[in-house]
Amino acid sequence: MQRNDALSRIEALTKELNDHNYKYYVLAQPSISDFDFDQKLAELAALEKDYPEFLDPDSPTQKVGGDITKQFKTVRHKWPMLSLSNTYSEKELKDFDERIRKVLGDDFEYVCELKFDGLSISLTYEQGVLTRGVTRGDGTQGDEVTSNIKTIKSVPNKIKSGHFPDLFEIRGEVFMHRAAFERLNKERLENDEIPYANPRNFAAGTIKLQDSSEVAKRPLDCFLYFLYMDNRDRLFKTHWESLEAVKSWGFHVSEHTKLCRTIDEVLQFISYWDDARHKLSYDIDGIVIKVNSYAQQHELGFTAKSPRWAIAYKYKAEEVETILKSVSYQVGRTGAVTPVANLEPVQLSGTTVKRATLHNANEITRLDLHELDTVMVEKGGEIIPKIIGVNKDKRVPDTKQIAYPTHCPVCNTVLIRKEGEAVHYCPNELGCPPQIVGKIQHFISRKAMDIEGMGNETVEVLYKKGLLKQISDLYQLHHHKEELEQIERFGEKSINNMLLGIQKSKERPFQKVLFGLGIRYVGETIAKKLANSFKNIDNLIQASVEEIAAVDEIGERIAQSVKEYFSNTLHLHQVEILKGENLQFAIIEEEFQLNSNKLADKSFVISGVFEHYSREDLGKIIVQNGGKLLSGISAKLNYLVAGENMGPSKLAKAQKFNIPIISEVELIKMIQ
Structure with missing residues (x-):
């Protein structure tokens, strides 16, 4: 391929894949299959390898993260990130307008913007390259989360065009679209993980993850809305001008922004979005009003806490009253029993609400729910409606208090509740239909065994x-082809596709099989960490709770759950059957070229954040020189390679066993 042809193809693929990435991850509206996307991504990666001079920092091949941050660095804001004064009242908004007019007269404009319900962020660009991303923090200083910000599909890592200054900061809001939030929260529930209450909490939690490769998998978006730089007023006279400029530089600026001459126009804008906000794909909780002219902003100045030239009008969270018809109970694949309120249908935030979450027995007790109660239901920033209270003045006399069941609503087994946990569980995992079906559905899912057909x-x-009573029965279905053909809507082609998908699933890597087993609290990320640490299923089965808990970011609760799972003989029997079907129960180790034997017979644990090498690179260096990597600290360990912000528990264990603690520099000296 000619260089010009290669450049054209790289540019076309980059644009196409960035569009698909945004639709898939951010909007949760994929427009092509995973296979087609992967093929195009592989083609782009190959071209970038052959023509490295055309590699774009914003290429979809570069937005994958990978850096591990054990502790976020605290950074002082050059320009403080002050909070805005806010109001729920039109009268207070008119009072704000009067105060402005007393200082400026009548010759000024407002810019009205949507108030996004997300996480405030400040981005610094030098020579057009993103060099730092910092959270709001306390307004004076925040956490540096640059590696995580660089994975967001809508944030440019490098500005490609426009007359931009050498150094500037741009402020914005990181958020998550509702459709993506619902999809991810559904996955958390299926993995028996606590769901996030709303998209804002999910976005905020994601930005503070320590592994940027995990952040890259989560669908964050970002609107930018305010520019800071030295001598800004020489370049732009107004906030509106700067918004138009940063949009032309390639920043994601909301199109729902309006220039207003009067407070009446502002109030019309507020009124319009009070209803129209429910049609947006993301949450807003109000409108921000700013004086447009920078010179006039300077004249108005600041109070100790907020600018005098801006205010936020906040919408009240919507709530309605309706009748509680009944409470039903859903049993998940792990046996968790979740109460759901069935309501008299009512309109709320533009949708008809028939059900609301009640979370657990504690919530039912707190609300003091009775049959046929009139309840207050709120949506606000929540995706799933929730009951926030009971109108006891409307309570029907002599109605029974809602009592949480003592037995499973499906199989009638006595429910258990572990100490310190809010959730009740049905322990009958082999005889409770929703648990059996849920476990198999989890096993075949895309992120686990990905069984097509x-x-x-x-x-x-x-x-x-x-035909299916446990996971291992999937691999016996080929013996029941005649029975399958008797089932309605099961044609020969669909049966063959399903059996082929089951056969192909045997190629799925160990971490996917481990995730597919459905161990409580073991999500996709935890399964990967366990697989990489213990290498095979037998090592994991034999590991103690302490050894499992010693793996990075795996605490006592997860370790206890894993140990309990593999202490069950029925689970061990399932693993043995699946081994016999040739599923992958060990990771395929990367082929390392042995550079030397200088670290032979020596074992190492790596912990902390390092200046010159990533932890993965240090691990490769150890193995390439004959050393052995261990997942946890024990008396048999030879060396602990320690970086900054190493966990105190590992340090204490190493000191207890008198294990030599070395730096990355000392490790490199050992092989030189």
């Missing part, structure tokens, strides 16, 4: 027909 409905049908 098989969906959740298929699992339910095969369970009812008696």
Whole structure:
């Protein structure tokens, strides 16, 4: 391929894949298949390798993260990130306008912007390159989260065009679209993880993850809305001008911004979005009003806490009253029993609400719920409506208090509740239908075994027909082809596709199989960490709670759950059957070229953040020179390679066993 052809193809692929990335991750609206996307991504990566001079910092091949941050560095803001004064009242908004007019007269404009319900962020660009991303923090200083910000699809890592200054800061809001939030929260519930209350909490939690490669998998978006730089007023006279400029530089600026001459125009804008906000794909909780002219902003100045030239009008969270018809109980794949309120249908935030979450038994007790109660339901920033209170003045006399069940609503087994936990569980995992079906559905899911040609409905049908009672039965279905052909809507082609998908699933790597087993609290990320640390299923089965808990970011609760799972003989029997079906129960180690034997017979644990090498690189260096990497600290360990911000528990263990603690520099000296 000619260089010009290669450049054209790289540019075309980059644009196409960035569009697909945004639709898939951010909007949760994929427009091509995963296979087609992966093929195009592989083509782009190959071209970038052959023509490195054309590698774009904003290429989709570069937005994958990878840096580990054990502790975020605190950075002082050059320009403080002050909070805005806010109001829920039109009268107070008119009072704000009067105060402005007393200082400026009548010759000024307002810029009205949507108030995004997300996490405030400040981005610094030098020579057009993103060099720092910092959270708001306390307004004076915040946490540096640059590695995480660089993974956001809508944030340019490098500005490609425009007359931009050498150094500037741009402020904005990191947020998550509702559709993406619902998809991810559903996955958390399926993995028996606590769901996030709203998209804002999910976005804020994601930005503070320590592994940027995990941040890259989560669908964050970012609107930018305010520019800071030295001598800004020489370049731009107004806030509106600067918004138009940063938009032309390639920044994601909301199109729902308006220039207003009077407070009446501002109030019309507020009124319009009070209703129209429910049609947006993301949450807003109000409108921000700013004086447009920079010179007039300077004249108005600041109070100790906020600028005098801006204010936020906040919408009240919507709530309605309706009748509680009944409470039903859903049993998840791990046996967790979740109460759901069934309501008299009512309109709320533009949708008809028939159900609301009640979380657990504690919440039912707190609300003091009775049959046929009139309840207050709120959506606000929440995706799932929730009951926030009871109107006891409207309580029907002599109605019974809602009592949380003592037995499983499906199989009638006595429920258990572990000390310190709010959730009740049905322990009958091998005889409770929703648990059996849920476990198999989880096992075949895309992020686990990814069995093509098989969906959740298929699992339910095969369970009812008696063909599926446990995960391992999937690998016996090829013996039941005649029975499959007798099932309605099961044609020969669909059966063959399903059986082929089951056969192909045997190629899925160990971490996916481990995730597919459905161990409580073991999500996709934890499964990967366990697989990488213990290398195979036998090591994991034999590991103690202490050894499992010693793996980075895996605490006592997860370790205890893993140990309990593999202490169950029925689970061990399942693993043995699946081993016999040739599923992958060990990671395929990367082929290392042995550079020397200088570290032979020596074992190492790596902990902390390092200046010159990533932890992965240090691990490769150790293995390439004959050393052995261990996941946890014990008396048999030879060396602890320690970086900054190493966990105190590891340090204490190393000191207890008198294990030599060395730096990355000392490790390199050992092989030189």
